[in-house]
Amino acid sequence: MTTLFIKNMVCNRCIMVVQNELEKLGLTVKNIKLGEVTLDKELPENVKTNLVKALTVLGFELIDDKKSRIIEKIKNIIIDLVHHQDGEIKYNLSDVLNSKIHHDYNYLSNLFSEIEGTTIEKYFIAQKIEKVKELLVYDELSLSEIAFRLNYSSVAYLSNQFKKVTGLTPSYFKQIREDKRKPLDKV
Incomplete structure (x- = not known):
């Protein structure tokens, strides 16, 4: 094999x-x-x-190469956690990575930062914010439901992190996305 x-x-x-x-x-x-x-x-x-x-x-x-494989595994675990395990981001990220990759988190963190030029935490946050954007565009969940699903301690914390990453509030992001969308009969 x-x-x-x-x-x-x-x-x-x-x-x-x-x-x-x-x-x-x-x-x-x-x-x-x-x-x-x-x-x-x-x-x-x-x-x-x-x-x-x-x-x-x-x-x-x-x-x-081995280091690139480890980096890709870290990314795939985070992507799977954020985008494919709805409502299950209830675990400490370092514990999840330790158990799935079988390396000390400090080693993983240093390797990731060295190769990717960003931290594992910033990558994780970026993935979560992308998921928030996706859920806002779908318009099926309230902001508090999104915060709960992605394991934010509060809507305020999610909103602050969203604004820090995107420069926009979640409600403004949703508004400008809606403004750009045209009804099918107007296309």
């Missing part, structure tokens, strides 16, 4: 696209998840070259 680590796999659609490319090359996928693919056998060098080309065209990248 071979495990491949793939950069920029951030959603279920990415998983589907990567799996499709692997199958086009005649490869059998044993397991696939964000950033990681397990194949049933070794990958011949000529097939690997073709895979790298196909993935690059689609915006993905095969990761070969």
